[in-house]
Amino acid sequence: MKAIVFERHGPPDVLKYIEVPQPAIKPNEVLVRVKACALNHLDIWVRLGLPGVPIPLPHIPGSDVAGEIAQVGSEVTSVRVGQKVVLAPGVTCGKCSACVSGLDNRCRHFTNLGYMIDGGCAEFVRVPEVNCLPYPENLSFEEAAAVPLVFQTAWHMLVGRAQLQPGEDVLVLGASSGVGSAAIQIAKFFGARVIATAGSDEKLTKAKDLGADHLVNHKTQKIREEVRRITNKRGVDVVFEHVGTATWDESIASLAPCGRLVTCGATTGFDARIDLRFLFSRQLSLLGSYMGTKSELHTVLKLAAAGRLKPVVDRVFPLAQAAAAHAYLESSSQFGKVVLRV
Ligand SMILES: [Zn+2]
Secondary structure, three states: OEEEEEOOOOOHHHOEEEEOOOOOOOOOEEEEEEEEEEOOHHHHHHHHOEOOEOOOOOEOOOOEEEEEEEEEOOOOOOOOOOOEEEEOOEEOOOOOHHHHOOOHHHOOOOEEEOOOEOOOOEOEEEEEHHHEEEOOOOOOHHHHHOOHHHHHHHHHHHHHHOOOOOOOEEEEOOOOOHHHHHHHHHHHHOOOEEEEEEOOHHHHHHHHHOOOOEEEEOOOOOHHHHHHHHOOOOOEEEEEEOOOHHHHHHHHHOEEEEEEEEEOOOOOOOOOOOOHHHHHHOOOEEEEOOOOOHHHHHHHHHHHHOOOOOOOEEEEEEHHHHHHHHHHHHOOOOOOEEEEEO
């Protein structure tokens, strides 16, 4: 089969479009003919290499897959050959206490397709049967592939971790990113008021189209000042963080008393500081969030199938041009998802 493979970490041009053997499946696995694979910032981290994370090389990246079942293992009963599927990116042991509690994103063996195992930037990918989710028929393969990781992550952050309540104020950092565009929609779905930030007025217009109530251009405006103005000096109940070092101080300063900051990433750097007096006297909560559960993904896909949540696809590249797609994603000029068509 054709696949995107890298043999060493580095810039986008380490991604090669080459012929590799088709994966062999186990009895509880399926082989999926990939139709579309969406990119995430995770793909950039994996390509560059992360300290202490021994990504097996050579490696096929890609976490977000939509496609059709090509082959089923001998123990598979719930899907058949030819069926359209969206894949849950998280692969776990399925047996531990966390997994059987439905909290599979806490499994010690948790990994994503394309992270510690081969992913979907290929003509075929193998996954456990349990990772096959019902296909939202109203969506194209490119749109369907744009749903799982970002919507599951944003849902887990806002609903699972921050326990967002109707009428609360939410600050969504980086509205143009995949998780940002998902978070705006989920927060609005829960009846929150959304303040969204982005680095250009063009991106802010798109954030408004997704439902953002207030817009902050972080290149020309100071986030904490705009939040204070919009909330009549109170601050927001929830800050949706994934940017990291570049926005951390603004995010903390934007919290209302008893506010919750929830974060799933640090695209601009891992270092942050906090004044502990501010943390305790204002009774703030800092919440980490990692991926999401398969159950949350089932909910998200149901809402996507009903048109209540809409994947935002910025641009589609052919699989062979994965390197160009990575470079485009790294340039941060997109609004929403960059997707590879296979
Ligand atoms: Zn487990």
